[in-house]
Each structure stands twice: as structure tokens, then as C-alpha cells.
Amino acid sequence: MGYIIFYIIVVILYIVLRCGRSDTSTQIFFGVKWSDWEKKKEPDDPEKYGWLARKLHESNVRGAERSRRRKEELRQMKEHNAQLREVIRLQKEEKRKKKEEALRQRKEQK
Structure with a gap:
């Protein structure tokens, strides 16, 4: 029963919104004509359109600023990780050289 009522409400809303596209109340509420709104999702000059477009x-x-900031943070993190990997690689190489030197000294002592 609830589904039927929900479906009827959805159909009524669809009809009202579909038929009222050129209605002045819709124009006043949204600040733009529906046809203009469909053509242009983001206006070049949002001030001349309604508050919804603004x-x-x-x-x-x-959203673009957040995306740019996230990309910058990701780039910095990758750069930092690369630096840490390089430091770890150098430490391992230094440790390996010390071990080789110690082995060489032991062989020379024998």
C-alpha cells in the first residue's frame, strides 16, 4: 500500500514539475527559466542568473579548489614517501657496506 501511495506522489510531482516549466512561479523560485537551466549548467556570469545558479x-x-588541494597534498605525500624510501635505501646500503668491511677485516685477521 505504501508503495502505491509513493508511486502516485512521484507521478504527481513529475507531472507538476514537467508541466510547470514555463510557469512564472518556477521562474521566480529558481531564478532561471528551465530551458536556460538545462542548456547551461554553470553560467559564465552567475550574477545575471538566479540564486540557484549562483x-x-x-x-x-x-569543489575545484578542494580537488586541487587534494591533488597537491597527494603529490607532496608521494614526494615525501620517495624521500623516505631513498633514506632507507641509503641506510641499508651503508649497513651492507659495514658488514662487508667487517667480514673483510675478519678474513684479513685470520
């Missing part, structure tokens, strides 16, 4: 633009700008 919010979308601001959200996209923040």
Missing part, C-alpha cells in the same frame, strides 16, 4: 557556481568553485 549557488551551483560557488559549489563548483569550492
